[in-house]
Amino acid sequence: MVNPVPGTLRHAVTRTAPLWIYFSHSMTIRLSQELIVASDKTIDGRGADIYIMNGAGFTLQFVKNVIIHGIKIFDINSGNGGLIRDSETHYGQRTQSDGDGISIFGSSYVWIDHVSMRNCKDGMIDAIMGSTAITISNCHFTDHNEVMLFGASDSYDGDKLMQITLLFNHFGKRLVQRMPRCRFGFFHVVNNDYTHWEMYAIGGSKHPTIISEGNRFTAPNDNNAKEVTKRTYATEQEWKNWQWRSIRDELVNGAYFRESGPVLKNRPFTKKDMVSSRPGSYVVRLSRYAGALRCFEGKPC
Template identity: 95%
Template structure:
């Protein structure tokens, strides 16, 4: 009996200790160190980014988010008509080749067998709050030919670090499959697309991506695994600047005071801090078609209860699969407006969606499959707030599918006269579509000459 008791205590500790660590971005001392490290160059970038973020903010996010669900409806209706005729009428379908596009974003580009020659078409396909993100569409192509990352100040041409620190817009792709271990955080400049299609690209066993005070970045078709903190030091962040950086936090992708960001078809697991964090007034972001596994605190949107600049944060989560061995924060939100639509939540251990400081969360057409643990059936978690406070937060579930005892605790005003129900098949019958819409989440295996 004593042995059983000790095993129970050890099990509880193993589950609890990771949550006690918390996210380093929520540590006020960390923010003090970051602010103190800004030189005049970074202060100027911060001021410019603040103006860009304000311009990216949408005054009526409810009307905008309704457009997303209408587009999904159009796809579903066309598919159902095709299926009722005994065939699949997929746009761009080739003879004897079945297109694997099952949602509106993928339908925009995946059925083109010449996708490798038409890479920049991808930038026309983003939906959600990040809809105006074009990445490096207006620039030249840049081919990454080396997986080395051994010079933080003067990276060699042909390396990923050299590519992302150029001043001009660039569409970055890879000459072959490769594994890249980032020695320090990869600081990505504005107007860049990182396009992993046609190669198997692993970013792993090193530092992650940092998007700080930038705009217009697309990250597509790569795998980000086993990310650790960087030790800091002199690191180049643009063609004309490098400077001293503090220790990086260990995020897979850290979005810091940035706007117009699209993360699509990325596979992520096991980062020291968050998989994707968006903080400090970042906005106009879409995260779509991604596959997440093996992590505790998956996403943090808004790092500090004391920073109300995140009121302009607007993020769409669309067609993602939250998979095996995830624990919590899918996402955890502060202040902003978050449209969580048609994602498949098949695993969590504590909760799926949480937040504090009055965020607006519209959960629409998702499938939530609760764990067998009777203490973890609730999808939602409000932190550091009494019911008297959070009952006014607008957290609405619009015809989500709730499986295995899952339940969503709603709050705030009911959505009346909002554009979510207009021809909206997903809202009325979401459970029968989520698996289809998110079926190809994660990095794809694209072969030149064939539909992806």
């Protein structure tokens, strides 16, 4: 953990220089402790079948410009902590990690794309403590309870600056809740396919702005779980002013989205500011390649 061997993933992600990290062949990596990723790193699994599983997950703490692409993150557990290298010039004592697949803490300009995830001890992807400028796209999620947490505390209003976009993801079998669960910030949920949830799909507290646009929400057969949304720790008098809007979503099998806030007469943002969307009826096509792709050298993915 302190002196990683050159050529290993832990050695590469802790270097000072910007690096595009790829894999020479397919492999399964078990992380004994959390993998602390330095700024300016691209982890690119294309051309190989890469599993991060049966160990700890990724930590992005106070970093910028990180891309994680084309890998599978399965069956993640907590690391026990200890001395762990976090940069080329520093290592330090770490406490037990939470067991997140990807933990984003005080970081920005992060892109998670074409990643397949299932069964993490805590969250699959958590972004907290003022993290912002995050895009999660083309990913496939299954087999988990609390999928994504954006903003960890009702008392930390530093997350007001948080801006996160979710698009072209597939939220699949045996998921329960938090796709995502949001606090304070601005969240654009675009052209995702929600085919399973057991409690709810999108939730939040502390006045987040959530624009759901062009998603497909297929409700479970359980009549007690038809609502897409869940607001927590707030009375209706409080949350009726929260801006939660559903625009061109496709609501299937009795699903319904409880909107709140002032009625939007026009899009609340311009093309320059946010990604454009297609209607929810397009989602099956837009998300059909969600998850890690099978790519081969010399051929298009």
